[in-house]
Amino acid sequence: MLFRTRILTLILSSLIVDFVFHNLHKIKLTLVLFGLITGVYAQANDTILIKNVNVIPMDKEIVLNNQNVVIAGDKIISIEPYKREMNHISHQVIDGAGKYVMPGFSEMHYHWRNKQGGIDRDFKLLVANGVTTVRNMAEYNWQNHVAIRDSISKGEKFGPNYYTAGPYLNSNDLKTIEDAISIINNHKIKGYDYLKLADNLPKDVYLKVLEEAQKQGVVVIGHAQRGMPLEMSLRMRSIEHVEEFVYVFSHTQRNDSLFLKQAIEQIKVSGSNIVPTLVVFDFIVKCLDDQTFIKLNESESAQYMLPSDFKYWYSDENPYRKNLKGTIRNGVDALTRLEGYFKWMKTFTKMLADADVPLMTGSDTFGFVVPGFSLHEEFQFLDECGLTPFEILKASTITPARYLNTIATEGTVSEGKHANLVLLGKNPLEDIKNTQTIEGVVLKGMWYDRNNLNTLLKEIFIK
Ligand SMILES: [Zn+2]
Structure with missing residues (x-):
């Protein structure tokens, strides 16, 4: 177990060093594969929790306030009301407080x-x-x-x-x-x-x-x-x-x-x-x-x-x-x-x-x-x-x-659906301009925060 933990630490730290944006999906694959090999970390390494977020599901005109949205692989596996004491084991936790998640x-x-x-x-x-x-x-x-x-x-x-x-x-x-x-x-x-x-x-x-x-x-x-x-x-x-x-x-x-x-x-x-x-x-x-x-x-x-x-x-x-x-x-x-x-x-x-x-x-x-x-x-x-x-x-x-x-x-945004989502700073149902308050995007289960998205935009200018 010690050996395994050490390897995990080693792999994780090298991954962080190597956090090259374009290899995000490969890194994730490495984590998933490692999890599969060890049989221990599969779920934790492959899970994203958007914590305490307001969900706009889009099947009807409604906002579900203060939810935890759990994504595993490329799927939404659960949406449940946020409780303070809840302690999900997740590879990535995104603070959704005051924000809105909706389909991309x-x-x-x-x-x-x-x-x-x-x-x-x-x-x-x-x-x-x-x-x-x-x-x-x-x-x-x-x-x-x-x-x-x-x-x-x-x-x-x-x-x-x-x-x-x-x-x-x-x-x-x-x-x-x-x-x-x-x-x-x-x-x-x-x-x-x-x-x-x-x-x-x-x-x-x-x-x-x-x-x-x-x-x-x-x-x-x-x-x-x-x-x-x-x-x-x-x-x-x-x-x-x-x-x-x-x-x-x-x-x-x-x-x-x-x-x-x-x-x-x-x-x-x-x-x-x-x-x-x-x-x-x-x-x-x-x-x-x-x-x-x-x-x-x-x-x-x-x-x-x-x-x-x-x-x-x-x-x-x-x-x-x-x-x-x-x-x-x-x-x-x-x-x-x-x-x-x-x-x-x-x-x-x-x-x-x-x-x-x-x-x-x-x-x-x-x-x-x-x-x-x-x-x-x-x-x-x-x-x-x-x-x-x-x-x-x-x-x-x-x-x-x-x-x-x-x-x-x-x-x-619903259980079993693919995680293709956008996280907004403000409620788009109140003002459509708020679709422009993009704080992050989930594309096929991959999380891109605002910095990642800015990097994508900056790359446009690189010849
Ligand atoms: Zn055309």
Whole structure:
């Protein structure tokens, strides 16, 4: 026993010395393995106790005050009221007094835009911002998102729980029935989680995509089919960008409250999820207005853009400034037109929420819409629409879990669920801005305190 204790001391002290941040998961594995070998320390070495914390479980709008949350491995094994005399044997004890623990956030419309930065850069930004689940929305030809997803899930790669669509498909990729069949076969073989349509298709091809995908068990998602009645688009599992409804509906329909009420009922009944992505539209509007454009560099997140991206987007090479700004359509200037759309989109988003249409939070990570930070900006826009903090948080936790078919293990803080959590200094149900008071993140059972998260952010600047 003495020998064993000495070895444990030795291993522990060498571990502390070697506490290299990126090897956290390996260190934990070492501890677990050591515990398994000795048969003594397995539980203690692999357990995290978040002590005396307020739990926001997210299965209903409630705060469970003063709880002990015990995590073993990657799972929450118990949640029980905190008692002073309680003495859990835990590898790590986190003081949760006065703080709030809730499920990690979901970025449901992510893109890896620039090869130069590498995706690890984005993963650091996302996790540092409390994002523990990501749905990637396209695979460009220089990428392999299935490999990224699989290496994350095997624990070989640092990153949030990851899901991916296949290639960004437009009408050039899907001209014929044969194209539809071969693309769906490709999705099946490669093992993407979703097939994303990003363009209007000929009706016969679109219908074939849906039918063949269903046959093969491939889930179809995407932008709306703007040239067809709403019902056609609602056959997809989810629709990206509330902006799409601006184009599916006519000007008259957009201003007809009875029509909109019926359309929303139709969306609700269809069971399709909607991802508003308001923040990216706001960014485009800001590009068209010299006053707001010049201030884009003032946001905290701008410093985390790749220097080459910043240079491009913060110049008149920016395609929205170059090609859209100042253009007139039907006598209306682009800025005025888009501002009008945005106002309508916010009203429509609120109507969707009021009708309990399942919404999900996503930002489109594009230009000044910087991964991680942009999700909290999206929360702000949803707040501006009039959604309650609980509705917004639902769209980032339990609703995505149901959508991704991971509800058995994700989306709420509850016994048996995976430990993908965020610890906040202030209650987000009182003010959605409090999602930004991040004190720590638990990703797959690994605890990252504020210093660890700051390290991730600092690493962005290391070349
Ligand atoms: Zn997208």
